[in-house]
Amino acid sequence: MNEKITTFLNSGLLDKYLLGETTSAEAEIAESFIARYPEIENTYNIMQHNLEVVVKANAVEAPKSILNNILDELDNTPVVKLNIVKKYKKWYKFSVAASVAALIFASSSMYFYDQNQKLHSETLVVDDEINDLRGDIAKNNEMLDSVMRQLLKLNNPETEKYIIKGNERAKDLKTVAYINPSEKTSMIDVVSLPELPEEQCYQIWAELQGKMVNLGILDKADRQLRSIPYMEDALALSITIEPKGGNTIASMQNSVAQIKLQ
Template sequence: MNEKINTFLNSGLLDKYLLGETTSVETEMVESYISKYPEVQNAYNTLQYNLEVVAKSNAVEAPKGILNNILDELDESPVIKLNTQIKYKKWYKFSIAASIAALLFAGTSYIFYSQNQKLSEENQVVVDEIFDLRGDIEKNNKMLDNVMRQLLKLNNPETEKYIITGNERAKNLKTVAYINPKEKTSMIDVVSLPELPEEQCYQIWADIQGKMVSLGILNEADRKLRNIPYMEDALALSITIEPKGGNSVASVKNSVAQISLQ
Protein backbone atom coordinates (compact mmCIF):
# COMPACT_ATOMS: atom_id res chain seq x y z
CA MET A 1 0.00 0.00 0.00
CA ASN A 2 1.53 3.32 -1.06
CA GLU A 3 1.97 6.24 1.30
CA LYS A 4 -0.79 8.29 -0.34
CA ILE A 5 -3.44 5.63 0.28
CA ASN A 6 -2.16 4.94 3.79
CA THR A 7 -2.32 8.65 4.66
CA PHE A 8 -5.89 8.82 3.36
CA LEU A 9 -7.02 5.76 5.35
CA ASN A 10 -5.54 7.20 8.55
CA SER A 11 -7.22 10.59 8.02
CA GLY A 12 -10.60 9.44 9.32
CA LEU A 13 -12.41 10.75 6.22
CA LEU A 14 -13.95 7.32 5.51
CA ASP A 15 -15.58 7.31 8.98
CA LYS A 16 -16.90 10.85 8.45
CA TYR A 17 -18.18 9.97 4.98
CA LEU A 18 -20.01 6.89 6.25
CA LEU A 19 -21.71 8.98 8.96
CA GLY A 20 -22.60 11.80 6.52
CA GLU A 21 -20.36 14.39 8.17
CA THR A 22 -18.05 15.26 5.24
CA THR A 23 -18.11 18.53 3.34
CA SER A 24 -18.86 18.54 -0.38
CA VAL A 25 -15.13 18.75 -1.16
CA GLU A 26 -14.34 15.90 1.25
CA THR A 27 -17.20 13.81 -0.18
CA GLU A 28 -15.87 14.24 -3.71
CA MET A 29 -12.39 13.29 -2.54
CA VAL A 30 -13.57 10.16 -0.67
CA GLU A 31 -15.70 8.93 -3.58
CA SER A 32 -12.77 9.48 -5.94
CA TYR A 33 -10.47 7.36 -3.75
CA ILE A 34 -13.12 4.62 -3.38
CA SER A 35 -13.54 4.36 -7.15
CA LYS A 36 -9.80 4.46 -7.94
CA TYR A 37 -8.17 2.32 -5.25
CA PRO A 38 -9.29 -1.25 -4.34
CA GLU A 39 -7.64 -0.88 -0.91
CA VAL A 40 -9.89 2.07 -0.10
CA GLN A 41 -12.93 0.21 -1.46
CA ASN A 42 -12.17 -2.76 0.82
CA ALA A 43 -11.71 -0.47 3.83
CA TYR A 44 -15.00 1.26 3.03
CA ASN A 45 -16.84 -2.10 2.80
CA THR A 46 -15.35 -3.13 6.15
CA LEU A 47 -16.52 0.12 7.76
CA GLN A 48 -20.02 -0.43 6.39
CA TYR A 49 -20.12 -3.94 7.82
CA ASN A 50 -18.87 -2.77 11.23
CA LEU A 51 -21.44 0.02 11.33
CA GLU A 52 -24.21 -2.48 10.59
CA VAL A 53 -22.96 -4.67 13.44
CA VAL A 54 -23.00 -1.72 15.86
CA ALA A 55 -26.36 -0.38 14.63
CA LYS A 56 -27.96 -3.79 15.08
CA SER A 57 -27.14 -3.71 18.78
CA ASN A 58 -28.83 -0.36 19.34
CA ALA A 59 -32.46 -0.18 18.57
CA VAL A 60 -34.66 2.52 19.65
CA GLU A 61 -38.40 2.83 19.10
CA ALA A 62 -39.77 6.23 18.32
CA PRO A 63 -42.17 7.73 21.01
CA LYS A 64 -45.61 6.26 20.54
CA GLY A 65 -48.92 8.12 20.52
CA ILE A 66 -47.56 11.66 20.18
CA LEU A 67 -49.16 12.46 16.82
CA ASN A 68 -52.38 10.58 17.62
CA ASN A 69 -52.81 12.39 20.94
CA ILE A 70 -52.41 15.80 19.33
CA LEU A 71 -54.74 14.93 16.44
CA ASP A 72 -57.35 13.57 18.84
CA GLU A 73 -57.21 16.80 20.83
CA LEU A 74 -57.46 19.00 17.72
CA ASP A 75 -60.34 16.94 16.26
CA GLU A 76 -62.53 17.74 19.26
CA SER A 77 -64.52 20.95 18.75
CA PRO A 78 -67.40 22.22 20.82
CA VAL A 79 -70.81 22.03 19.22
CA ILE A 80 -73.46 24.28 20.66
CA LYS A 81 -77.04 24.04 19.65
CA LEU A 82 -79.29 26.93 20.44
CA ASN A 83 -82.96 26.11 20.19
CA THR A 84 -84.94 29.09 21.35
CA GLN A 85 -88.51 29.72 20.60
CA ILE A 86 -89.57 33.32 20.86
CA LYS A 87 -93.07 34.53 20.89
CA TYR A 88 -92.92 37.70 19.03
CA LYS A 89 -94.98 40.61 20.17
CA LYS A 90 -94.62 43.93 18.51
CA TRP A 91 -94.58 46.03 21.64
CA TYR A 92 -91.83 43.83 23.15
CA LYS A 93 -89.52 43.60 20.13
CA PHE A 94 -86.92 46.08 21.39
CA SER A 95 -86.67 44.55 24.84
CA ILE A 96 -86.59 41.01 23.41
CA ALA A 97 -83.90 42.00 20.90
CA ALA A 98 -81.85 43.44 23.73
CA SER A 99 -82.30 40.24 25.77
CA ILE A 100 -81.29 38.08 22.82
CA ALA A 101 -78.21 40.24 22.24
CA ALA A 102 -77.28 39.87 25.90
CA LEU A 103 -77.75 36.10 25.72
CA LEU A 104 -75.70 35.90 22.55
CA PHE A 105 -72.96 37.96 24.13
CA ALA A 106 -72.96 35.74 27.22
CA GLY A 107 -73.03 32.58 25.10
CA THR A 108 -70.21 33.84 22.89
CA SER A 109 -68.16 34.79 25.92
CA TYR A 110 -68.69 31.33 27.37
CA ILE A 111 -67.68 29.68 24.06
CA PHE A 112 -64.52 31.79 23.88
CA TYR A 113 -63.73 30.97 27.49
CA SER A 114 -64.25 27.24 26.88
CA GLN A 115 -62.15 27.36 23.73
CA ASN A 116 -59.36 29.18 25.57
CA GLN A 117 -59.44 26.56 28.31
CA LYS A 118 -59.34 23.84 25.68
CA LEU A 119 -56.43 25.52 23.91
CA SER A 120 -54.58 25.87 27.19
CA GLU A 121 -55.02 22.16 27.85
CA GLU A 122 -53.89 21.33 24.31
CA ASN A 123 -50.87 23.60 24.68
CA GLN A 124 -49.95 21.85 27.91
CA VAL A 125 -50.23 18.48 26.16
CA VAL A 126 -47.94 19.73 23.38
CA VAL A 127 -45.47 21.13 25.94
CA ASP A 128 -45.44 17.77 27.75
CA GLU A 129 -44.90 15.91 24.47
CA ILE A 130 -42.06 18.28 23.52
CA PHE A 131 -40.48 17.73 26.93
CA ASP A 132 -40.69 13.96 26.39
CA LEU A 133 -39.19 14.38 22.92
CA ARG A 134 -36.27 16.35 24.36
CA GLY A 135 -35.67 13.54 26.83
CA ASP A 136 -35.73 11.02 23.99
CA ILE A 137 -33.31 13.18 21.97
CA GLU A 138 -30.88 13.21 24.90
CA LYS A 139 -31.15 9.43 25.18
CA ASN A 140 -30.60 9.08 21.43
CA ASN A 141 -27.56 11.36 21.59
CA LYS A 142 -26.08 9.23 24.35
CA MET A 143 -26.86 6.10 22.34
CA LEU A 144 -25.25 7.63 19.24
CA ASP A 145 -22.16 8.44 21.29
CA ASN A 146 -22.05 4.82 22.45
CA VAL A 147 -22.42 3.64 18.84
CA MET A 148 -19.53 5.86 17.78
CA ARG A 149 -17.34 4.51 20.57
CA GLN A 150 -18.14 0.92 19.58
CA LEU A 151 -17.50 1.73 15.92
CA LEU A 152 -14.10 3.18 16.80
CA LYS A 153 -13.27 0.01 18.71
CA LEU A 154 -14.25 -2.18 15.76
CA ASN A 155 -12.29 -0.02 13.31
CA ASN A 156 -9.17 0.03 15.48
CA PRO A 157 -6.34 -1.65 13.53
CA GLU A 158 -5.38 -3.50 16.73
CA THR A 159 -8.82 -5.15 17.00
CA GLU A 160 -8.83 -8.76 15.81
CA LYS A 161 -12.01 -10.42 14.53
CA TYR A 162 -12.79 -14.09 15.23
CA ILE A 163 -15.79 -15.87 13.66
CA ILE A 164 -16.98 -18.76 15.84
CA THR A 165 -19.17 -21.37 14.14
CA GLY A 166 -20.86 -24.42 15.62
CA ASN A 167 -19.98 -28.08 15.20
CA GLU A 168 -22.35 -30.94 14.30
CA ARG A 169 -24.31 -30.42 17.53
CA ALA A 170 -25.09 -26.77 16.66
CA LYS A 171 -24.64 -26.27 12.92
CA ASN A 172 -26.48 -22.92 12.85
CA LEU A 173 -24.47 -21.39 15.71
CA LYS A 174 -22.50 -18.31 14.71
CA THR A 175 -20.91 -15.60 16.83
CA VAL A 176 -18.23 -13.01 16.15
CA ALA A 177 -15.65 -12.01 18.77
CA TYR A 178 -13.69 -8.73 18.60
CA ILE A 179 -10.54 -8.68 20.74
CA ASN A 180 -8.07 -5.81 21.14
CA PRO A 181 -5.00 -7.03 23.08
CA LYS A 182 -3.50 -3.54 23.16
CA GLU A 183 -6.49 -1.86 24.83
CA LYS A 184 -7.44 -5.11 26.60
CA THR A 185 -11.06 -5.08 25.43
CA SER A 186 -13.31 -7.89 24.20
CA MET A 187 -16.73 -7.74 22.54
CA ILE A 188 -19.00 -10.41 21.09
CA ASP A 189 -21.83 -10.29 18.58
CA VAL A 190 -24.36 -13.14 18.67
CA VAL A 191 -25.44 -13.77 15.09
CA SER A 192 -27.47 -16.95 15.55
CA LEU A 193 -27.93 -19.60 18.23
CA PRO A 194 -29.86 -22.86 17.71
CA GLU A 195 -32.81 -23.21 20.07
CA LEU A 196 -32.23 -25.18 23.27
CA PRO A 197 -34.60 -26.77 25.79
CA GLU A 198 -35.76 -24.32 28.46
CA GLU A 199 -33.55 -25.93 31.11
CA GLN A 200 -30.33 -25.36 29.10
CA CYS A 201 -28.25 -22.40 27.89
CA TYR A 202 -25.11 -21.53 25.92
CA GLN A 203 -22.06 -20.37 27.88
CA ILE A 204 -18.80 -18.93 26.49
CA TRP A 205 -15.41 -19.74 28.02
CA ALA A 206 -11.78 -18.64 27.67
CA ASP A 207 -9.07 -21.31 27.75
CA ILE A 208 -6.19 -19.98 29.90
CA GLN A 209 -3.39 -22.51 30.18
CA GLY A 210 -5.85 -25.39 30.22
CA LYS A 211 -8.24 -23.74 32.69
CA MET A 212 -11.71 -22.80 31.40
CA VAL A 213 -12.84 -19.37 32.66
CA SER A 214 -16.47 -18.31 32.14
CA LEU A 215 -17.09 -15.16 30.08
CA GLY A 216 -20.86 -15.23 30.44
CA ILE A 217 -24.07 -16.71 29.03
CA LEU A 218 -25.12 -16.22 25.41
CA ASN A 219 -28.78 -15.58 24.69
CA GLU A 220 -30.22 -15.07 21.20
CA ALA A 221 -33.14 -13.15 22.69
CA ASP A 222 -30.59 -10.52 23.72
CA ARG A 223 -28.75 -10.31 20.39
CA LYS A 224 -26.52 -7.27 20.36
CA LEU A 225 -22.87 -6.32 20.36
CA ARG A 226 -21.78 -6.40 23.99
CA ASN A 227 -18.63 -6.38 26.07
CA ILE A 228 -17.26 -9.56 27.61
CA PRO A 229 -14.37 -9.87 30.09
CA TYR A 230 -10.92 -9.60 28.52
CA MET A 231 -8.64 -12.48 29.47
CA GLU A 232 -4.89 -12.00 29.19
CA ASP A 233 -3.04 -14.85 27.45
CA ALA A 234 -6.25 -16.67 26.49
CA LEU A 235 -5.43 -19.52 24.11
CA ALA A 236 -8.94 -20.18 22.77
CA LEU A 237 -12.64 -19.41 23.10
CA SER A 238 -15.21 -22.18 23.56
CA ILE A 239 -19.00 -22.34 23.71
CA THR A 240 -20.69 -25.15 25.63
CA ILE A 241 -24.22 -26.20 26.52
CA GLU A 242 -24.81 -25.84 30.26
CA PRO A 243 -27.75 -26.02 32.69
CA LYS A 244 -29.99 -22.95 32.76
CA GLY A 245 -28.29 -20.09 34.59
CA GLY A 246 -24.77 -21.24 33.65
CA ASN A 247 -22.16 -23.44 35.25
CA SER A 248 -19.03 -22.78 37.30
CA VAL A 249 -17.15 -25.56 35.50
CA ALA A 250 -17.23 -26.01 31.72
CA SER A 251 -18.91 -29.18 30.44
CA VAL A 252 -16.24 -29.99 27.87
CA LYS A 253 -18.20 -32.96 26.57
CA ASN A 254 -21.02 -30.53 25.67
CA SER A 255 -18.77 -28.23 23.61
CA VAL A 256 -20.49 -26.94 20.45
CA ALA A 257 -17.91 -24.42 19.17
CA GLN A 258 -14.26 -23.53 19.65
CA ILE A 259 -11.68 -21.24 18.05
CA SER A 260 -7.99 -20.73 18.70
CA LEU A 261 -6.74 -17.22 19.51
CA GLN A 262 -3.09 -18.00 18.74
Protein backbone atom coordinates in the same frame (compact mmCIF):
# COMPACT_ATOMS: atom_id res chain seq x y z
CA MET B 1 0.20 -0.92 0.04
CA ASN B 2 1.77 2.24 -1.45
CA GLU B 3 2.53 5.37 0.52
CA LYS B 4 -0.31 7.36 -1.06
CA ILE B 5 -2.93 4.86 0.13
CA THR B 6 -1.39 4.66 3.61
CA THR B 7 -1.36 8.44 3.94
CA PHE B 8 -5.00 8.66 2.91
CA LEU B 9 -6.14 5.95 5.35
CA ASN B 10 -4.22 7.58 8.21
CA SER B 11 -5.71 11.00 7.46
CA GLY B 12 -9.10 10.07 8.94
CA LEU B 13 -10.90 11.41 5.86
CA LEU B 14 -12.48 8.01 5.17
CA ASP B 15 -13.98 7.93 8.68
CA LYS B 16 -15.41 11.46 8.23
CA TYR B 17 -16.87 10.48 4.84
CA LEU B 18 -18.50 7.37 6.34
CA LEU B 19 -20.16 9.50 9.06
CA GLY B 20 -21.24 12.22 6.60
CA GLU B 21 -19.04 14.90 8.21
CA THR B 22 -17.01 15.89 5.11
CA THR B 23 -17.29 19.05 3.05
CA SER B 24 -18.24 18.70 -0.61
CA ALA B 25 -14.57 19.00 -1.60
CA GLU B 26 -13.49 16.37 0.96
CA ALA B 27 -16.29 14.07 -0.19
CA GLU B 28 -15.05 14.29 -3.79
CA ILE B 29 -11.52 13.40 -2.67
CA ALA B 30 -12.77 10.42 -0.63
CA GLU B 31 -14.96 9.15 -3.48
CA SER B 32 -12.04 9.51 -5.91
CA PHE B 33 -9.75 7.39 -3.70
CA ILE B 34 -12.50 4.77 -3.18
CA ALA B 35 -13.05 4.50 -6.94
CA ARG B 36 -9.33 4.36 -7.84
CA TYR B 37 -7.90 2.03 -5.20
CA PRO B 38 -9.41 -1.42 -4.45
CA GLU B 39 -7.64 -1.49 -1.05
CA ILE B 40 -9.43 1.68 0.03
CA GLU B 41 -12.75 0.45 -1.38
CA ASN B 42 -12.39 -2.79 0.62
CA THR B 43 -11.56 -0.84 3.80
CA TYR B 44 -14.59 1.40 3.24
CA ASN B 45 -16.88 -1.62 2.76
CA ILE B 46 -15.58 -3.16 6.02
CA MET B 47 -16.18 0.13 7.85
CA GLN B 48 -19.73 0.28 6.46
CA HIS B 49 -20.37 -3.25 7.69
CA ASN B 50 -19.01 -2.40 11.14
CA LEU B 51 -21.24 0.68 11.29
CA GLU B 52 -24.28 -1.49 10.45
CA VAL B 53 -23.31 -3.93 13.22
CA VAL B 54 -23.03 -1.16 15.81
CA VAL B 55 -26.25 0.57 14.73
CA LYS B 56 -28.14 -2.73 14.77
CA ALA B 57 -26.80 -3.53 18.22
CA ASN B 58 -27.91 -0.19 19.64
CA ALA B 59 -31.07 0.30 17.72
CA VAL B 60 -34.06 1.34 19.82
CA GLU B 61 -37.46 1.70 18.29
CA ALA B 62 -38.81 5.18 18.82
CA PRO B 63 -42.08 5.24 20.86
CA LYS B 64 -44.97 5.61 18.43
CA SER B 65 -47.36 6.88 21.08
CA ILE B 66 -45.73 10.31 21.43
CA LEU B 67 -46.36 11.62 17.92
CA ASN B 68 -49.73 9.87 17.71
CA ASN B 69 -50.88 11.46 20.97
CA ILE B 70 -49.86 14.90 19.79
CA LEU B 71 -51.66 14.47 16.46
CA ASP B 72 -54.75 13.10 18.22
CA GLU B 73 -54.84 16.09 20.54
CA LEU B 74 -54.56 18.50 17.62
CA ASP B 75 -57.23 16.62 15.63
CA ASN B 76 -59.63 16.73 18.58
CA THR B 77 -59.26 20.48 19.12
CA PRO B 78 -62.64 21.99 18.28
CA VAL B 79 -62.93 24.44 15.47
CA VAL B 80 -65.65 26.97 16.19
CA LYS B 81 -67.37 28.63 13.30
CA LEU B 82 -69.30 31.79 13.85
CA ASN B 83 -72.07 32.51 11.45
CA ILE B 84 -73.41 36.02 11.75
CA VAL B 85 -76.78 36.33 10.21
CA LYS B 86 -78.43 39.66 10.12
CA LYS B 87 -82.16 39.61 10.62
CA TYR B 88 -84.14 42.73 10.41
CA LYS B 89 -87.01 43.06 12.84
CA LYS B 90 -89.80 45.53 13.14
CA TRP B 91 -89.31 48.36 15.59
CA TYR B 92 -91.68 46.89 18.20
CA LYS B 93 -89.60 43.64 18.41
CA PHE B 94 -86.25 45.35 19.02
CA SER B 95 -86.43 44.95 22.80
CA VAL B 96 -87.13 41.19 22.56
CA ALA B 97 -84.26 40.73 20.07
CA ALA B 98 -81.87 42.61 22.37
CA SER B 99 -82.77 40.31 25.28
CA VAL B 100 -82.24 37.20 23.17
CA ALA B 101 -78.95 38.57 21.90
CA ALA B 102 -77.79 39.16 25.47
CA LEU B 103 -78.61 35.57 26.40
CA ILE B 104 -76.83 34.26 23.33
CA PHE B 105 -73.79 36.40 24.10
CA ALA B 106 -73.67 35.14 27.69
CA SER B 107 -74.01 31.51 26.58
CA SER B 108 -71.37 31.97 23.88
CA SER B 109 -68.98 33.59 26.34
CA MET B 110 -69.36 30.68 28.73
CA TYR B 111 -68.89 28.19 25.87
CA PHE B 112 -65.72 29.89 24.64
CA TYR B 113 -64.40 30.07 28.19
CA ASP B 114 -64.93 26.32 28.65
CA GLN B 115 -63.30 25.62 25.29
CA ASN B 116 -60.37 27.84 26.18
CA GLN B 117 -59.87 25.98 29.48
CA LYS B 118 -60.05 22.65 27.66
CA LEU B 119 -57.58 23.84 25.04
CA HIS B 120 -55.25 25.03 27.81
CA SER B 121 -55.37 21.57 29.42
CA GLU B 122 -54.70 19.92 26.08
CA THR B 123 -51.78 22.28 25.52
CA LEU B 124 -50.28 21.18 28.83
CA VAL B 125 -50.61 17.55 27.73
CA VAL B 126 -48.87 18.34 24.45
CA ASP B 127 -46.12 20.19 26.33
CA ASP B 128 -45.58 17.13 28.52
CA GLU B 129 -45.36 14.94 25.41
CA ILE B 130 -42.83 17.33 23.86
CA ASN B 131 -40.75 17.29 27.06
CA ASP B 132 -40.80 13.49 26.98
CA LEU B 133 -39.71 13.63 23.35
CA ARG B 134 -36.82 15.93 24.25
CA GLY B 135 -35.79 13.46 26.95
CA ASP B 136 -35.83 10.67 24.38
CA ILE B 137 -33.69 12.78 22.05
CA ALA B 138 -31.15 13.30 24.84
CA LYS B 139 -31.06 9.55 25.46
CA ASN B 140 -30.62 8.92 21.73
CA ASN B 141 -27.70 11.36 21.66
CA GLU B 142 -26.05 9.46 24.49
CA MET B 143 -26.67 6.22 22.60
CA LEU B 144 -25.14 7.77 19.47
CA ASP B 145 -21.99 8.61 21.44
CA SER B 146 -21.83 4.99 22.58
CA VAL B 147 -22.31 3.82 18.98
CA MET B 148 -19.44 6.02 17.81
CA ARG B 149 -17.14 4.65 20.52
CA GLN B 150 -18.03 1.08 19.57
CA LEU B 151 -17.54 1.86 15.88
CA LEU B 152 -14.06 3.23 16.57
CA LYS B 153 -13.20 -0.01 18.36
CA LEU B 154 -14.45 -2.14 15.46
CA ASN B 155 -12.61 -0.02 12.87
CA ASN B 156 -9.35 -0.15 14.82
CA PRO B 157 -6.80 -2.01 12.63
CA GLU B 158 -5.69 -3.94 15.74
CA THR B 159 -9.18 -5.41 16.28
CA GLU B 160 -9.42 -9.05 15.22
CA LYS B 161 -12.77 -10.50 14.11
CA TYR B 162 -13.74 -14.12 14.86
CA ILE B 163 -16.93 -15.69 13.51
CA ILE B 164 -18.11 -18.49 15.82
CA LYS B 165 -20.51 -20.98 14.23
CA GLY B 166 -22.36 -23.83 15.89
CA ASN B 167 -21.66 -27.51 15.39
CA GLU B 168 -24.17 -30.27 14.61
CA ARG B 169 -25.91 -29.70 17.97
CA ALA B 170 -26.61 -26.04 17.19
CA LYS B 171 -26.35 -25.48 13.43
CA ASP B 172 -28.09 -22.08 13.53
CA LEU B 173 -25.83 -20.65 16.23
CA LYS B 174 -23.70 -17.73 15.08
CA THR B 175 -21.81 -15.12 17.07
CA VAL B 176 -19.02 -12.71 16.18
CA ALA B 177 -16.20 -11.85 18.59
CA TYR B 178 -14.08 -8.70 18.26
CA ILE B 179 -10.79 -8.80 20.18
CA ASN B 180 -8.19 -6.02 20.40
CA PRO B 181 -4.97 -7.25 22.07
CA SER B 182 -3.38 -3.78 22.15
CA GLU B 183 -6.30 -2.16 23.98
CA LYS B 184 -7.14 -5.39 25.84
CA THR B 185 -10.84 -5.23 24.93
CA SER B 186 -13.26 -7.92 23.83
CA MET B 187 -16.79 -7.58 22.43
CA ILE B 188 -19.29 -10.11 21.15
CA ASP B 189 -22.24 -9.76 18.78
CA VAL B 190 -24.93 -12.43 19.20
CA VAL B 191 -26.31 -12.97 15.69
CA SER B 192 -28.49 -16.04 16.25
CA LEU B 193 -29.04 -18.60 19.00
CA PRO B 194 -31.16 -21.75 18.59
CA GLU B 195 -33.96 -22.26 21.10
CA LEU B 196 -33.14 -24.10 24.33
CA PRO B 197 -35.37 -25.59 27.03
CA GLU B 198 -36.21 -23.09 29.77
CA GLU B 199 -33.90 -24.80 32.26
CA GLN B 200 -30.81 -24.39 30.02
CA CYS B 201 -28.68 -21.52 28.68
CA TYR B 202 -25.66 -20.81 26.47
CA GLN B 203 -22.41 -19.85 28.18
CA ILE B 204 -19.17 -18.60 26.58
CA TRP B 205 -15.70 -19.57 27.84
CA ALA B 206 -12.07 -18.72 27.15
CA GLU B 207 -9.46 -21.48 27.13
CA LEU B 208 -6.50 -20.23 29.15
CA GLN B 209 -3.53 -22.35 30.27
CA GLY B 210 -5.54 -25.52 30.26
CA LYS B 211 -8.47 -23.93 32.12
CA MET B 212 -11.88 -22.77 30.92
CA VAL B 213 -12.63 -19.24 32.18
CA ASN B 214 -16.25 -18.07 32.31
CA LEU B 215 -16.95 -15.01 30.07
CA GLY B 216 -20.70 -14.83 30.66
CA ILE B 217 -24.09 -16.09 29.51
CA LEU B 218 -25.36 -15.55 25.96
CA ASP B 219 -29.02 -14.60 26.06
CA LYS B 220 -31.19 -14.72 22.92
CA ALA B 221 -33.25 -11.82 24.27
CA ASP B 222 -30.08 -9.70 24.54
CA ARG B 223 -28.93 -9.64 20.92
CA GLN B 224 -26.56 -6.71 20.92
CA LEU B 225 -22.91 -5.86 20.65
CA ARG B 226 -21.59 -5.98 24.20
CA SER B 227 -18.31 -6.20 26.06
CA ILE B 228 -17.03 -9.45 27.55
CA PRO B 229 -13.99 -9.91 29.82
CA TYR B 230 -10.67 -9.77 27.97
CA MET B 231 -8.43 -12.78 28.57
CA GLU B 232 -4.79 -12.22 27.60
CA ASP B 233 -3.07 -15.23 26.00
CA ALA B 234 -6.40 -17.01 25.55
CA LEU B 235 -6.07 -19.91 23.11
CA ALA B 236 -9.70 -20.41 22.11
CA LEU B 237 -13.31 -19.42 22.71
CA SER B 238 -15.99 -22.03 23.38
CA ILE B 239 -19.76 -21.97 23.79
CA THR B 240 -21.47 -24.67 25.86
CA ILE B 241 -24.97 -25.52 27.01
CA GLU B 242 -25.26 -25.15 30.78
CA PRO B 243 -28.03 -25.19 33.41
CA LYS B 244 -30.08 -22.00 33.63
CA GLY B 245 -28.12 -19.25 35.38
CA GLY B 246 -24.75 -20.56 34.20
CA ASN B 247 -22.12 -22.91 35.57
CA THR B 248 -18.79 -22.48 37.34
CA ILE B 249 -17.17 -25.33 35.38
CA ALA B 250 -17.57 -25.71 31.62
CA SER B 251 -19.52 -28.77 30.50
CA MET B 252 -17.31 -29.51 27.49
CA GLN B 253 -19.40 -32.57 26.66
CA ASN B 254 -22.15 -30.05 25.86
CA SER B 255 -19.93 -27.86 23.65
CA VAL B 256 -21.81 -26.40 20.65
CA ALA B 257 -19.15 -24.07 19.19
CA GLN B 258 -15.42 -23.44 19.40
CA ILE B 259 -12.84 -21.32 17.61
CA LYS B 260 -9.07 -21.06 17.96
CA LEU B 261 -7.59 -17.60 18.57
CA GLN B 262 -4.49 -16.29 16.82
